[in-house]
Amino acid sequence: MFTFESTGLWARTLAVKAKDQFSREREHLRDAFLAFRDRAAMLAMEIARDLPDYTVHDLTHLDALWQMADVIAGPEYELTPTEAFVLGGAFLVHDLGNGLAAYPEGVGLMYASATWSDALSLILRRKIGRAPRNDEVMKADDSTKKMATNEVLRTLHAMHAERLARVSWKDPTTGAGRFLMEDEFLRDTYGGLIGKIAHSHWWNVDRLKPEFEAVIGAPVNCPPGWIVDFERPATWAGKGGIPVLDWISSFISEFACFGLFRNSN
Numbered sequence: 001m002f003t004f005e006s007t008g009l010w011a012r013t014l015a016v017k018a019k020d021q022f023s024r025e026r027e028h029l030r031d032a033f034l035a036f037r038d039r040a041a042m043l044a045m046e047i048a049r050d051l052p053d054y055t056v057h058d059l060t061h062l063d064a065l066w067q068m069a070d071v072i073a074g075p076e077y078e079l080t081p082t083e084a085f086v087l088g089g090a091f092l093v094h095d096l097g098n099g100l101a102a103y104p105e106g107v108g109l110m111y112a113s114a115t116w117s118d119a120l121s122l123i124l125r126r127k128i129g130r131a132p133r134n135d136e137v138m139k140a141d142d143s144t145k146k147m148a149t150n151e152v153l154r155t156l157h158a159m160h161a162e163r164l165a166r167v168s169w170k171d172p173t174t175g176a177g178r179f180l181m182e183d184e185f186l187r188d189t190y191g192g193l194i195g196k197i198a199h200s201h202w203w204n205v206d207r208l209k210p211e212f213e214a215v216i217g218a219p220v221n222c223p224p225g226w227i228v229d230f231e232r233p234a235t236w237a238g239k240g241g242i243p244v245l246d247w248i249s250s251f252i253s254e255f256a257c258f259g260l261f262r263n264s265n
Contacts, residue, residue: 004066013084040092065091090197093164120148162195
């Protein structure tokens with residue numbers, strides 16, 4: 001069975017390597033990513049419950065992004081292990097906002113938002129052929145409210161994805177906070193960037209460059225070259241150096257064309 005672990009991108013960055021001078025550092029990133037993936041899978045399963053008519057957004061969809069990225073990048077494209085961790089994390093959270101379980105503060109905040117009220121009013125307008133009165137909005141039936149909820153989940157999911165790598169859910173047994181990315185150092189270092197890349201799958205490509213100019217240095221005890229820098233040159237299919245950011249732009253654009261990343265409903 002072909003999995004994300006079979007891709008060239010994974011093999012060149014986070015996979016186990018023979019005679020690896022930095023095996024311990026690579027293992028730390030790899031284990032953190034796999035734990036992140038396990039938690040993301042639980043949230044992803046909830047999307048089918050909340051949006052039953054939506055296309056598949058379970059773990060197979062999240063893992064498929066590695067395969068598509070590998071096809072677009074080609075066998076010679078170079079990412080650092082930390083860049084692979086960040087990109088893989090963005091794959092994990094980019095669509096999780098489509099489920100109500102991704103709202104750790106409770107869905108009441110969404111229902112109280114102007115976006116949800118506007119969606120509810122618009123759906124009622126379609127049903128009755130005119131702008132609904134306030135009392136009609138307040139008395140909307142459960143079916144109409146569910147339609148509004150589904151619409152808002154789809155509309156806000158990319159924006160909501162930006163915060164998912166850093167927010168916590170309360171453990172119902174202990175009351176302790178639980179994170180998708182439990183490693184505090186990796187969460188503080190890369191969580192914001194992971195969220196921003198996840199959010200970017202609904203941006204226009206020309207917005208990418210000004211948003212991703214910062215360079216994140218290598219973690220402590222890792223090789224100096226394990227940076228995250230979307231402006232550095234990288235080799236793509238033997239055709240010379242291009243910025244990593246340009247590759248991401250191409251990647252997002254390709255997914256937009258295939259309907260696999262942008263507007264994947």
